[in-house]
Amino acid sequence: MTRRTQQGMALVTALLLLLVVTMMGVSMFRSFGIQEKIAGNVREKQRALAAAESAQQFAEWWLSSNPPPTAKICNSVVSSAIGQVCTPASAPADFTTVPWVVGGNPVGVTYTQFLSNTINGIQNTVNAAGAKSAYYAPPVFYITDLGLAGPVLGSGELYQIDAVGYGGTATAVAVVESTYIVN
DSSP: OHHHHHHHHHHHHHHHHHHHHHHHHHHHHHHHHHHHHHHHHHHHHHHHHHHHHHHHHHHHHHHHHSOOOOOBOOOSEEETTTOOOBOGGGSOSOTTSSSOEETTEEOEEEOGGGGGOEETTEEOOOOTTOOOOSSSSOOEEEEEEEEEOOTTTOSSEEEEEEEEEEOSSTTOEEEEEEEEEEO
16 A cells, blocks of 8 residues: 555655756746847847947048037037037037937937948948948037137137947937047
8 A cells, every 4th residue: 555655645746846847947048038138138239339439430530630620509410421519508408318409309410431331241331211221320410619728728719529329229229428628
């Protein structure tokens, strides 16, 4: 009689052990999916940061290689082939909210050279028509003329450069800012 009871206990114990191992396996696979999503989000954020830094560096190069135009009130988006320097009065109130808007209009300079570059073998085919592309939107920068640098910083004109870059989605966004002196 004791032998039959023991055989039944072995079956129940084996089923419980199988249930525990199955639950561990399912939770392990769920955590792998979450880790993949986190890795993808980190990758997109890094791509957005690289795009923003590219636009910022281009704006700094543009300021130093060309005689900067006179600052004006900016109320539109222009291409980087034209460029623009804006007065502080026309700067967006908050550079952390994108797209930058002044008076209901988007403002800034679209970094158009970024559109036709190949980075790490991937062709950046960003376009305004919404075609499938590697990036959600091209990077944009905004240059504000802050006036003369003053005696502490040395001679020259002081500029604030803000740039925004996107990853593959509208939520993968990075904004960078620098202060730049042109002698």
